[in-house]
Amino acid sequence: MEEVKNYFKHHRSSHLSQLKEFLSIPSISADPDHKPDMETAASWVKESMQAAGLENTAVMDTGGHPVVYGDWIHAPGKPTVLFYGHYDVQPADPVELWETPPFQPEIRNEKIYARGATDDKGQVFMHLKTIEAFMRTKQELPVNVKFCIEGEEEIGSPNLDEFVEKHRELLQGDVLLVSDTPMLEKGRPTVCYGLRGLAGIQIDVSGAKGDLHSGLYGGGVANPLHALADILASMHDESGHITVDGFYDRVLSLTDQERHAYAELSYDEENTRKELNVPELFGEEGFSFLERTWARPTLEINGMHGGFQGEGIKTVLPSAASAKITCRLVPDQDPDEVVEKLTAHVQRKTPKGVEVEVTPFDKGRPFVTPFDHPAIQAAGRALETAYGTTAAYTRMGGSVPVIETFSQILNVPVALMGFGLPTENFHAPNEHFHLENYDKGLEALAEYLAEISENL
Amino acid sequence: MEEVKNYFKHHRSSHLSQLKEFLSIPSISADPDHKPDMETAASWVKESMQAAGLENTAVMDTGGHPVVYGDWIHAPGKPTVLFYGHYDVQPADPVELWETPPFQPEIRNEKIYARGATDDKGQVFMHLKTIEAFMRTKQELPVNVKFCIEGEEEIGSPNLDEFVEKHRELLQGDVLLVSDTPMLEKGRPTVCYGLRGLAGIQIDVSGAKGDLHSGLYGGGVANPLHALADILASMHDESGHITVDGFYDRVLSLTDQERHAYAELSYDEENTRKELNVPELFGEEGFSFLERTWARPTLEINGMHGGFQGEGIKTVLPSAASAKITCRLVPDQDPDEVVEKLTAHVQRKTPKGVEVEVTPFDKGRPFVTPFDHPAIQAAGRALETAYGTTAAYTRMGGSVPVIETFSQILNVPVALMGFGLPTENFHAPNEHFHLENYDKGLEALAEYLAEISENL
Numbered sequence: 064m065e066e067v068k069n070y071f072k073h074h075r076s077s078h079l080s081q082l083k084e085f086l087s088i089p090s091i092s093a094d095p096d097h098k099p100d101m102e103t104a105a106s107w108v109k110e111s112m113q114a115a116g117l118e119n120t121a122v123m124d125t126g127g128h129p130v131v132y133g134d135w136i137h138a139p140g141k142p143t144v145l146f147y148g149h150y151d152v153q154p155a156d157p158v159e160l161w162e163t164p165p166f167q168p169e170i171r172n173e174k175i176y177a178r179g180a181t182d183d184k185g186q187v188f189m190h191l192k193t194i195e196a197f198m199r200t201k202q203e204l205p206v207n208v209k210f211c212i213e214g215e216e217e218i219g220s221p222n223l224d225e226f227v228e229k230h231r232e233l234l235q236g237d238v239l240l241v242s243d244t245p246m247l248e249k250g251r252p253t254v255c256y257g258l259r260g261l262a263g264i265q266i267d268v269s270g271a272k273g274d275l276h277s278g279l280y281g282g283g284v285a286n287p288l289h290a291l292a293d294i295l296a297s298m299h300d301e302s303g304h305i306t307v308d309g310f311y312d313r314v315l316s317l318t319d320q321e322r323h324a325y326a327e328l329s330y331d332e333e334n335t336r337k338e339l340n341v342p343e344l345f346g347e348e349g350f351s352f353l354e355r356t357w358a359r360p361t362l363e364i365n366g367m368h369g370g371f372q373g374e375g376i377k378t379v380l381p382s383a384a385s386a387k388i389t390c391r392l393v394p395d396q397d398p399d400e401v402v403e404k405l406t407a408h409v410q411r412k413t414p415k416g417v418e419v420e421v422t423p424f425d426k427g428r429p430f431v432t433p434f435d436h437p438a439i440q441a442a443g444r445a446l447e448t449a450y451g452t453t454a455a456y457t458r459m460g461g462s463v464p465v466i467e468t469f470s471q472i473l474n475v476p477v478a479l480m481g482f483g484l485p486t487e488n489f490h491a492p493n494e495h496f497h498l499e500n501y502d503k504g505l506e507a508l509a510e511y512l513a514e515i516s517e518n519l
Numbered sequence: 520m521e522e523v524k525n526y527f528k529h530h531r532s533s534h535l536s537q538l539k540e541f542l543s544i545p546s547i548s549a550d551p552d553h554k555p556d557m558e559t560a561a562s563w564v565k566e567s568m569q570a571a572g573l574e575n576t577a578v579m580d581t582g583g584h585p586v587v588y589g590d591w592i593h594a595p596g597k598p599t600v601l602f603y604g605h606y607d608v609q610p611a612d613p614v615e616l617w618e619t620p621p622f623q624p625e626i627r628n629e630k631i632y633a634r635g636a637t638d639d640k641g642q643v644f645m646h647l648k649t650i651e652a653f654m655r656t657k658q659e660l661p662v663n664v665k666f667c668i669e670g671e672e673e674i675g676s677p678n679l680d681e682f683v684e685k686h687r688e689l690l691q692g693d694v695l696l697v698s699d700t701p702m703l704e705k706g707r708p709t710v711c712y713g714l715r716g717l718a719g720i721q722i723d724v725s726g727a728k729g730d731l732h733s734g735l736y737g738g739g740v741a742n743p744l745h746a747l748a749d750i751l752a753s754m755h756d757e758s759g760h761i762t763v764d765g766f767y768d769r770v771l772s773l774t775d776q777e778r779h780a781y782a783e784l785s786y787d788e789e790n791t792r793k794e795l796n797v798p799e800l801f802g803e804e805g806f807s808f809l810e811r812t813w814a815r816p817t818l819e820i821n822g823m824h825g826g827f828q829g830e831g832i833k834t835v836l837p838s839a840a841s842a843k844i845t846c847r848l849v850p851d852q853d854p855d856e857v858v859e860k861l862t863a864h865v866q867r868k869t870p871k872g873v874e875v876e877v878t879p880f881d882k883g884r885p886f887v888t889p890f891d892h893p894a895i896q897a898a899g900r901a902l903e904t905a906y907g908t909t910a911a912y913t914r915m916g917g918s919v920p921v922i923e924t925f926s927q928i929l930n931v932p933v934a935l936m937g938f939g940l941p942t943e944n945f946h947a948p949n950e951h952f953h954l955e956n957y958d959k960g961l962e963a964l965a966e967y968l969a970e971i972s973e974n975l
Contacts, residue, residue: 359738
């Protein structure tokens with residue numbers, strides 16, 4: 064392992080030059096004008112895979128922006144690690160807020176500034192350099208590897224499901240490794256082992272055939288806004304516990320081990336309260352902020368409207384009201400079942416005198432790799448060796464549909480070992496990546512391959 | 520009187536052209552962009568007064584949109600009728616629901632379609648044409664008249680109190696005549712002897728300093744939309760009874776005489792249900808539809824909004840939510856006291872984790888006149904002569920705050936003799952006015968002036 068680490072050190076300068084080259088390509092997947100840049104970026108990844116020693120490299124058609132594939136499968140009896148990442152980036156607007164141009168990478172104070180520096184080109188680059196380091200120093204890898212680097216993550220991966228389904232055999236592996244989730248905080252290496260899923264509905268309440276004068280009809284005809292308020296208010300109690308019948312039925316309780324691990328993180332809730340500028344944090348009783356946002360399901364009204372919304376007064380009795388609701392789900396909740404329960408609740412709680420329509424939104428399954436799975440524990444040990452400090456085992460409140468795709472179709476455990484920081488402005492101007500985590504991350508990735516080689 | 524009626528008949532076509540001209544002016548008092556149109560409409564009214572033969576016409580400053588005044592005081596020993604109406608109209612949103620544009624009047628099936636057709640430009644126009652008919656055919660009026668046509672009725676007449684107070688002597692009369700309340704139903708001429716009052720608040724709920732990602736924060740931070748739904752749902756029970764503490768304290772019970780009189784009207788609730796296209800009518804138990812809407816107070820959400828309102832899904836945890844609420848009040852409720860009670864209720868029901876701000880709207884007192892007053896009886900007789908059928912004596916659910924102003928400051932009886940129908944979509948798209956009531960209404964107004972001349 065010393066040889067691999069030395070390889071990183073001795074080639075740091077030329078590697079960073081290569082990374083700058085990669086970051087210079089404005090591979091904005093959302094913008095059709097950048098289609099040629101998408102192709103350039105895909106070629107760049109393919110050439111970089113070849114240079115690293117990967118085989119069977121290919122730029123593969125998806126119907127949209129291509130996937131770049133490569134593998135090395137010469138470690139018989141050893142597990143296969145599937146690497147996922149993406150070479151596309153967010154748009155750079157508003158460009159005028161960047162201190163240096165988004166596609167002219169610059170290193171300042173040991174951070175590299177560019178669009179894609181942390182999300183996700185910088186981390187895809189680290190994966191490739193980890194492979195290169197083993198191949199150049201040992202002429203082999205401790206495990207089999209496959210790379211699947213896509214170009215549509217920032218636009219919701221519209222073609223990935225079909226691609227993975229179609230190439231199920233090609234992509235099959237024993238663990239999926241992704242470096243696209245943030246570290247808990249600076250200096251705290253993090254392995255994330257769970258993400259929440261998503262389910263949601265739109266509720267449309269209708270009353271009379273048109274808006275009515277509240278003087279003439281008020282008190283004699285049901286008001287859809289009252290009905291909607293009743294329905295929405297009936298979905299939770301005053302502490303934020305969700306009162307939709309059966310909503311929590313399949314929710315896995317946090318294990319003692321997990322609650323202990325989260326408590327050990329000493330998360331600063333007061334700091335979050337101040338940052339958000341709220342009188343107090345709020346949520347289900349008996350759970351910490353991290354537990355509420357990582358491992359408990361939610362039901363949030365994302366928007367609602369009805370009636371007059373202008374300035375001042377309009378004494379109307381509106382004919383319709385709508386709300387959008389999404390739930391973040393946790394294992395083993397089933398999105399379809401949750402939508403059914405929400406729909407039944409809405410119908411049961413709809414007051415007299417109005418009609419209601421419920422429309423489901425797209426869904427995503429929650430995902431968790433068991434805390435004590437060897438792929439997760441190996442990630443924790445690798446991070447601890449590289450950083451010389453305790454690793455944080457976390458779950459995240461958001462949903463990454465891509466993970467669900469791999470988890471469902473390939474049925475592999477997933478280790479989310481990201482090296483970006485939450486403060487690095489991904490999706491915002493002045494995106495950057497701390498080189499401290501570039502250096503330590505390379506070591507951690509190398510350690511991970513070694514760990515996985517022996518312990519999966 | 521035949522000459523007057525013939526004048527209406529012979530000039531019907533040119534009068535309707537003039538009315539279309541009046542209705543073409545988008546005099547939306549609530550929208551500052553329409554200030555020039557407000558001035559155009561005021562000038563139009565003034566010129567129309569002059570053409571009718573009124574004197575001392577003037578567009579008078581109020582601090583807001585002006586009042587248009589005119590009079591004719593050459594009937595010594597006869598009573599003075601003060602006409603009140605308004606030349607401002609409601610906003611036309613949602614414009615896309617209009618079959619023909621709101622400010623391009625069109626006559627279809629003997630109805631004239633335009634914003635303001637029934638509320639209240641069409642009826643102000645009838646007052647002016649009644650004067651014109653007498654002046655052109657008899658060169659005099661059977662009574663003295665004064666006109667006070669304001670431009671802020673649809674925004675709660677914020678400057679009228681001061682205006683009437685200031686011009687108390689100028690406006691003094693023996694009876695106030697208003698045509699801004701609807702008929703009970705088609706073919707049923709109506710004189711109204713009571714109106715509900717108005718009180719209302721805007722509720723602004725705020726949470727975190729900005730919109731949050733529902734994945735990262737959902738479940739851990741209070742959602743202002745949930746809070747608003749809780750507050751709104753807490754204001755009524757499932758039958759529509761208002762649960763704001765003390766709300767009904769000062770409400771006068773209906774007398775047996777009144778309940779009997781309303782029952783005698785044989786109001787067709789099923790027909791109303793069908794017209795409104797609702798599964799059932801809805802409201803306080805133990806009261807008929809007429810009782811609920813004429814003599815019981817209400818609390819209606821006129822509008823609410825917060826968060827994402829576009830197409831599809833956005834998993835945001837919004838930072839703010841708002842609602843507008845107005846109450847229709849009945850004697851002897853006090854608007855200020857009601858606003859206090861609403862405010863206290865909102866504050867008491869605001870959940871943890873959010874902040875709330877309550878802003879009162881302009882208010883109006885409820886109003887009732889004894890229906891055996893000569894001014895009311897004369898109205899009934901005039902309607903019966905013009906329509907050839909029994910008149911209904913009613914109270915109405917709407918609020919014309921100005922009625923309380925005139926009643927209090929000038930101490931005059933008020934006859935509410937409106938010619939619109941409840942189905943004419945005032946305050947909604949496709950507002951219209953039945954020409955049948957335009958024609959019969961003109962006759963009734965002429966009869967009323969003759970009646971009042973002899974019987975007040």
